[in-house]
Amino acid sequence: MKKIAVLTSGGDAPGMNAAVRAVVRKAIYEGLEVAGVFNGYQGLIEGKIELLQLGSVGDIIQRGGTMLRSARSEEFRTIEGREKAMKQLKLNGIEGLVVIGGDGSFRGALELTELGCPCVCVPATIDNDINGTQFTIGFDTALNTVIDAIDKIRDTATSHERTFIIEVMGRNxxxxxxxxxxxxxxxTILIPEEKYELPAIIERLKSGTGRGKRHSIIVVAEGVMSAAELAERLKVEAGIETRISVLGHIQRGGSPSARDRVIASQYGAKAVEVLKEGRGGLAIGMRNHVVVNYDLKDVFEKPNVFDVEMYKLSRELSI
Incomplete structure (x- = not known):
């Protein structure tokens, strides 16, 4: 393999730039040419491909977002769109592709691999929802953004003796x-993986008030319900007044944490090593703090592992 390409797709995540930098510099170190595909799969279809050099990725490791930009592509969902993408890869002499993104991006990479272009996927999503890896790029940074918000909101909740509902990202x-x-x-923490009972939430809030607790924080994942819906239900069913904060896209932005920069660098470099060997249809991830590669199909065919013990601990410590 002499020439590869890299693209970012789907929702942006802090650390994507660090991964792009690692792919480019590792590829050049290994004697490969490397091209950047701009605007994700749509850009691939349209031939928005440029050869990258060492300087092309200078001064980006600390930046959020993605220098290659991202875009949704309905056209790529069609066989005609994917054939156009394959044509562009061949026209540009690209023999392998590193795809940085989440679940949808991985599906596209699997389809391109089946059409004849070896693809290796690097997990980058703040939801940390890719099967087969303990951590995705962007999760740590987003987590710290949310924690910072919770700490600040708690100051206000304490001062005004209120219950606050904080809505965070996480559809599934x-x-x-x-x-x-x-x-x-x-x-209280509400997540898609665990069923919730509103009466139990109400009882928990009232129990806290009964022992003199003057404020509470409820964190709800958007996939469960909106903060506004939960606030309305608590008001109607229990007469509990709350205030809501929807953190929204602020969770995706910002300079990546040291941890995200490191794992992005490790994942990107590993992806190049795998591609250089001529292998595709693989995903990069971390297991027991070791960077590994595994079958891309496992992302879709194996059940998502949820940390039940951590959820139990959160319940036990919030009594």
Missing amino acids: AGDLALWSGLAGGAE
Whole structure:
């Protein structure tokens, strides 16, 4: 293999730039040419491909977002769109592709691999919801953003003796809510993986008030319900007044943490090593603090592992 390419796709995550930098510099170190595909799969279809040099990725390791930019592509979902993408890869002499992104990006990479272009995927999503890896790029930074917000909101909650509901991202996975709720000392955490009972939440809030507790923090993942909906239900069913904070896209931005920069560098370099060997259809991840590669199909075919013990601990410590 003499020439590879790298693209970022889907929602941006802090640390994507660090991963792009690692792919480019590791590829050049290994004697490969490396091209950047701009605007994700849509840019691939349109041929937005440029050869990258060492200086192309200088001064980006500390920046959030992605220098290659990202875009949704309905056209790529069609076989015609994927064939156009394959044509562009061949026209540019690209023999392998590193895809940095989440679940949807991985599916696209698997389809390109099946069409003949070896792809290796690097997990980058703040939701930390990719099967087969303990941590995805961006999760640690987003987690610290949420914790910072919880700490500040708690100051106001204490001052005004109120219950605050904080809505965080996580449509199908509750890692961001669970980890931030545990680290932030939230009294209640609602996540998609665990069923909730509103009467139990109400009882917990009233029990706290009964023993003199003057404020509470509830962290809810967007996949469970919105903060506004939960606030309305608590008001109607229990007469409990709350205030809400929806953190939204602030969770995706910001300079990546040291941890995200390190794992992004490790993942990106590992992806190049695998591609250089001519292998594709693989994902890069971390297991027991060791960077590994594994079958990309495992991401979709194996069940997502949820840390039940951590959830139990959060309940036990919030009594």
